[in-house]
Amino acid sequence: EDQVTQSPEALRLQEGESSSLNCSYTVSGLRGLFWYRQDPGKGPEFLFTLYSAGEEKEKERLKATLTKKESFLHITAPKPEDSATYLCAVQDTGTASKLTFGTGTRLQVML
Amino acid sequence: GAVVSQHPSRVICKSGTSVKIECRSLDFQATTMFWYRQFPKQSLMLMATSNEGSKATYEQGVEKDKFLINHASLTLSTLTVTSAHPEDSSFYICSAMTGYSYNEQFFGPGTRLTVL
Secondary structure, eight states: OOOOEEEEEEEEEEEOOOOEEEEEOOSSSSEEEEEEEEOOSSOEEEEEEEEEOOEEEETTTEEEEESSSSEEEOOOOGGGGEEEEEEEEEETTSSOOOEEEOOOOOEEEEE | OEEEEEOOEEEEEEEEOOOOEHHHHESSOOOOEEEEEEOTTTTTEEEEEETSOOEEEOOOTTTTTTEEEEEETEEEEEEEEOOOGGOEEEEEEEEOOSSSSOOOEOOOOOEEEEEO
């Protein structure tokens, strides 16, 4: 059974204080690893897809990296508007398009 | 591009009534749509996968007679919660695959269901 574990559960940063969120996963075969941002009371917003170990993708202050066991979402010089829950999900080669989500990291960026 | 809408955004109903939630892909055709449920401070749990023109595939533990899914066109899927009870209160979110963005699912804004 696919498993996704995210840490920390919650993170509070000062504006400009860089940090990283972790997503550890277990799958029989990785088709893709996805990062989403979710604001309270809203649906997830797509950020990145990573397909193979060593791959990196960047978008503004966010950078996602992937190894064979985990992914990191690096946040550089965060701003208050980056406050949200960040969700990680995996897609297994054996289960078609199904996504298995972690429980997320709730990020709060303070002024 | 890749915008998904849901209607209604919020619904309150009495126990025993049925509620229909619509999920639409606004600027693309979605051969596959997904329905998720999310409880407070928990992750998204896949309920079912819906393919246009065929029966939905339900995840283990999800009652197909209680959560009726219809994917009548390439832009519309509906979830009907039949005989709703307070324990069905949750945040229901749909997603859709575009077919050209490999494996990526784009999510709707969600529907908050409260059953009194």
